[in-house]
Amino acid sequence: MNSPQLEITIGWLYPTLMSTYGDRGNVITIERRAQWRGYNVQVLPLDQNSTAEDIKSVDVIVGGGAQDRQQEIVMRDLQGAKADAMREKIENGTPGVFTCGSPQLLGHYYEPGLGQRIDGLGILDLVSVHPGENTKRCIGNLVIEVTASRLAQDLKEMTGTTPYLVGFENHGGRTKLGKVEALGRVVYGLGNNGEDGTEGAFYQNAIATYSHGPLLPKNPFVADWLIQTALRLKYQQPITLEALDDKLAIQAREAMLKRLKVNLPATTAKV
Numbered sequence: 001m002n003s004p005q006l007e008i009t010i011g012w013l014y015p016t017l018m019s020t021y022g023d024r025g026n027v028i029t030i031e032r033r034a035q036w037r038g039y040n041v042q043v044l045p046l047d048q049n050s051t052a053e054d055i056k057s058v059d060v061i062v063g064g065g066a067q068d069r070q071q072e073i074v075m076r077d078l079q080g081a082k083a084d085a086m087r088e089k090i091e092n093g094t095p096g097v098f099t100c101g102s103p104q105l106l107g108h109y110y111e112p113g114l115g116q117r118i119d120g121l122g123i124l125d126l127v128s129v130h131p132g133e134n135t136k137r138c139i140g141n142l143v144i145e146v147t148a149s150r151l152a153q154d155l156k157e158m159t160g161t162t163p164y165l166v167g168f169e170n171h172g173g174r175t176k177l178g179k180v181e182a183l184g185r186v187v188y189g190l191g192n193n194g195e196d197g198t199e200g201a202f203y204q205n206a207i208a209t210y211s212h213g214p215l216l217p218k219n220p221f222v223a224d225w226l227i228q229t230a231l232r233l234k235y236q237q238p239i240t241l242e243a244l245d246d247k248l249a250i251q252a253r254e255a256m257l258k259r260l261k262v263n264l265p266a267t268t269a270k271v
């Protein structure tokens with residue numbers, strides 16, 4: 001057991017406005033996996049009642065999906081000092097997982113199917129456009145290979161295999177990346193736009209993805225990467241997490257890959 005005085009604070013972006021398709025499961029997964037290793041965990045909602053100081057105080061950030069209307073409310077709130085605090089956190093390497101509507105907000109802008117363009121924070125070099133209410137949404141299971149080089153390397157070291165993520169997507173917006181690195185390449189599903197084979201983005205230590213599922217219970221090694229990165233940054237010491245029994249998560253991944261008829265290289269099948 002690690003020394004219990006070590007602590008991480010999870011900043012949860014707008015829990016009531018941004019948590020579609022079970023994205024709160026990402027918060028619970030980080031919380032439990034850190035607690036199981038003996039770390040203290042606080043969950044701090046970052047919403048309309050929070051200050052820039054609250055944002056600065058967190059060690060890991062979780063942002064879920066949102067409908068277009070909710071995204072607009074969030075963006076009206078996330079301005080000025082709060083926007084600067086978010087920018088500073090991500091630029092300084094605070095780890096985070098941002099799903100669907102959240103990456104759209106971290107990009108330059110999101111154009112909804114109906115209504116005005118919503119300006120984003122411009123932290124990620126990407127833009128997202130919903131081609132219109134009559135266009136088919138991107139819905140279904142999603143499997144990607146993580147290709148973002150540093151993250152792929154870290155995950156490979158942690159698991160001993162090529163990192164594949166299993167998830168579920170449901171979005172109308174199509175995202176085009178600028179200079180930011182993609183999180184991965186689509187193995188099954190549509191990803192950023194259904195055209196260029198990219199999925200998500202990776203910048204500093206921010207993981208942006210269209211993958212709900214939620215993402216972390218299905219891919220617990222990503223939760224561990226977030227916890228490890230948060231603790232190392234906070235305490236400036238080498239921290240390696242104890243292994244947990246992930247038998248059920250592994251079986252769930254295998255069942256899904258089998259159902260989707262995705263054949264991963266033999267060395268990766270057990271991740």
Ligand code: GLN
Binds near residue numbers: 066174
């Ligand atoms: N409103 C965005 C879209 O449809 C995000 C949806 C979501 O977060 N689930 O693209």
